[in-house]
Amino acid sequence: VHAGAGFLTIIDDCLQHFWRVGHLEVMSGEATGVGAEVAPSPQAFDVFYREQWAKMVRLAWMMTGSREVAEDLVQDAFVQVGTKWASVQKPHAYLRVTVTNAVRTHARRERRQRSLPDERVQPVLPGELDETWHLLDRLPDRQRQALVLRFYADLPFTEVAEALRCRVGTAQSLVHRGLARMKEFAER
Amino acid sequence: MNDQLEPTVERLRHTFQAVADQVPDAPPVFRALFVAAAPTDDTSDEEMVVDIQRARRDGTSRRRWVVAAAAVVAVVVLIAGIVLLQGTGDDHVRSKPAAPGPVPTTATPPTTTPPATDPAAYVAVADSFMDAWVAGDGNRVVEIIGMARVAALAGQPNQVALGGWELLDVAALPAVHDWFRALGWEFRREPCRVVAHAWPEIPDSATFACRYTYENDLTRAVGRAPVPGKFVFNVVDDKVARFNGGMFHLDADIWQLFSDWLRSEHPDDFAAMYYPTAPPAPRLDQASIALWDRHVEEFVNSPEAHTPAPGPPTRAQFGAKARMICATVALETQPYGWVFTPEMLARTSQSVMEQLRALPRPTEDAAEIDQLFSLLEEINSRVVLDTWFHQIDHLIAEKDALGGRDFWGCPVELGG
Numbered sequence: 367v368h369a370g371a372g373f374l375t376i377i378d379d380c381l382q383h384f385w386r387v388g389h390l391e392v393m394s395g396e397a398t399g400v401g402a403e404v405a406p407s408p409q410a411f412d413v414f415y416r417e418q419w420a421k422m423v424r425l426a427w428m429m430t431g432s433r434e435v436a437e438d439l440v441q442d443a444f445v446q447v448g449t450k451w452a453s454v455q456k457p458h459a460y461l462r463v464t465v466t467n468a469v470r471t472h473a474r475r476e477r478r479q480r481s482l483p484d485e486r487v488q489p490v491l492p493g494e495l496d497e498t499w500h501l502l503d504r505l506p507d508r509q510r511q512a513l514v515l516r517f518y519a520d521l522p523f524t525e526v527a528e529a530l531r532c533r534v535g536t537a538q539s540l541v542h543r544g545l546a547r548m549k550e551f552a553e554r
Numbered sequence: 555m556n557d558q559l560e561p562t563v564e565r566l567r568h569t570f571q572a573v574a575d576q577v578p579d580a581p582p583v584f585r586a587l588f589v590a591a592a593p594t595d596d597t598s599d600e601e602m603v604v605d606i607q608r609a610r611r612d613g614t615s616r617r618r619w620v621v622a623a624a625a626v627v628a629v630v631v632l633i634a635g636i637v638l639l640q641g642t643g644d645d646h647v648r649s650k651p652a653a654p655g656p657v658p659t660t661a662t663p664p665t666t667t668p669p670a671t672d673p674a675a676y677v678a679v680a681d682s683f684m685d686a687w688v689a690g691d692g693n694r695v696v697e698i699i700g701m702a703r704v705a706a707l708a709g710q711p712n713q714v715a716l717g718g719w720e721l722l723d724v725a726a727l728p729a730v731h732d733w734f735r736a737l738g739w740e741f742r743r744e745p746c747r748v749v750a751h752a753w754p755e756i757p758d759s760a761t762f763a764c765r766y767t768y769e770n771d772l773t774r775a776v777g778r779a780p781v782p783g784k785f786v787f788n789v790v791d792d793k794v795a796r797f798n799g800g801m802f803h804l805d806a807d808i809w810q811l812f813s814d815w816l817r818s819e820h821p822d823d824f825a826a827m828y829y830p831t832a833p834p835a836p837r838l839d840q841a842s843i844a845l846w847d848r849h850v851e852e853f854v855n856s857p858e859a860h861t862p863a864p865g866p867p868t869r870a871q872f873g874a875k876a877r878m879i880c881a882t883v884a885l886e887t888q889p890y891g892w893v894f895t896p897e898m899l900a901r902t903s904q905s906v907m908e909q910l911r912a913l914p915r916p917t918e919d920a921a922e923i924d925q926l927f928s929l930l931e932e933i934n935s936r937v938v939l940d941t942w943f944h945q946i947d948h949l950i951a952e953k954d955a956l957g958g959r960d961f962w963g964c965p966v967e968l969g970g
Contacts, residue, residue, distance in 0.1 A: 424574040428570055490576070499573065518571075545559040
């Protein structure tokens with residue numbers, strides 16, 4: 367199994383790790399100016415965690431559709447932020463970008479494992495909203511993420527684009543196409 | 555915004571709000587285990603040690619578990635790398651015959667806040683486990699593994715993940731050590747590190763990463779340097795509760811060399827010595843172990859069996875060597891607590907690519923490999939230079955098309 371056509375992925379997988387981890391690092395420099403002299407205290411991190419945990423879980427839940435996954439991703443995101451706490455200048459923005467990036471990484475991995483059974487715990491919602499929630503599952507990952515960032519997090523398109531690492535025009539297109547699809551699904 | 559889409563937007567907003575209302579504002583628990591920070595003056599060896607405490611939500615929740623709390627404090631431990639390097643000195647124990655060796659010091663992060671459970675107790679368990687392992691005392695290893703915890707966590711009774719065996723029954727661990735002895739396995743352990751990535755199912759635990767190297771009759775016969783590996787396990791109370799002992803490289807080129815020789819010289823014994831898995835994992839019954847003992851000795855005493863044929867390597871040999879490079883680098887860059895700087899990323903990527911490029915290549919795949927390497931280097935450099943992912947999506951797609959992704963990943967999945 368290791369000697370066939372897939373042998374090149376040995377190298378591929380080897381470097382995926384570096385790309386993924388390194389990508390976060392690159393983002394951190396971009397979003398926060400890591401290395402600045404501002405040094406929040408551990409106590410401030412405690413407060414920050416208490417303030418932001420639920421907000422981030424909600425955001426990630428809506429983007430992933432899974433609360434369990436959302437909590438895990440947010441947990442990891444707090445670890446990322448915590449390890450840089452002394453040098454993070456804009457912790458809120460950094461955390462949001464970190465969570466979004468984790469969601470995107472998760473989505474990429476999920477696409478490779480679509481055959482796994484869906485054991486997600488679903489929210490309890492009234493009929494029409496429940497239908498909308500399930501329609502979101504039918505959207506491509508990036509469209510779903512864009513809708514959540516735009517209409518749940520109320521971010522302007524510039525920040526949606528920053529979180530999704532795309533151009534503003536692409537973010538607008540993702541939102542528009544996502545909405546159009548949602549409407550189309552609902553009318554079927 | 556298109557007016558026709560406004561109702562959809564409204565419905566989406568209501569849905570999002572209704573879902574958001576189901577997440578309580580406050581995290582269920584917040585408790586710090588380790589609170590300390592120390593600067594480093596050398597990024598080349600910097601290592602983050604993070605402890606996270608996760609706890610169970612109260613019984614009113616509909617869900618079984620939630621991630622409860624994170625207390626995160628970075629402890630940049632420059633000395634960790636140094637301690638690891640120093641730990642390889644005298645703690646050298648040969649599996650054939652087994653004998654206990656000196657106990658290295660296990661590295662633990664400094665604490666300024668008392669943890670819920672004394673970390674020294676966890677450390678003692680981890681050290682006992684590793685001592686038993688390198689001493690070849692399989693029965694002691696089993697004693698230290700908490701069967702009930704393992705059963706509960708694995709979802710299958712008494713199974714642990716170990717090297718090429720995928721999931722292995724805990725009761726088979728003494729036989730594993732018998733098999734080690736038959737092949738003259740020799741472990742050197744290094745100090746364990748608390749990496750502390752507590753699993754959500756185990757709120758009061760410590761996670762250890764314990765590195766080792768091994769050699770055995772096969773590695774010695776072909777002149778291979780000791781092979782690095784790492785155990786990762788959780789300690790709860792006085793037992794090991796989850797254990798992943800990957801990295802035996804049973805699929806690496808050296809094993810392939812032996813299994814090819816065995817198939818050729820003793821085809822009738824092959825099935826008695828290996829499970830029909832991919833890669834093939836050794837059978838651990840007494841008859842199999844006796845065959846291993848005999849045939850490995852014969853292999854070692856047959857220089858022509860383990861002297862590479864002249865000429866370029868086969869695809870399998872190239873793949874195995876590339877895997878070994880990746881796996882070795884992965885040990886140095888495990889996601890447990892590692893945080894890359896762009897400089898570290900660049901340095902590591904360059905090192906991997908240099909090693910990969912230095913490998914002799916199979917003739918028929920040389921062009922394809924060149925193409926892949928070029929893509930890898932371009933993607934690497936763009937990532938290091940802060941290129942947005944969407945700008946390199948086409949490169950990634952091109953790279954994926956070359957390799958496919960039906961593979962046991964090299965470093966990514968190791969250790970979870």
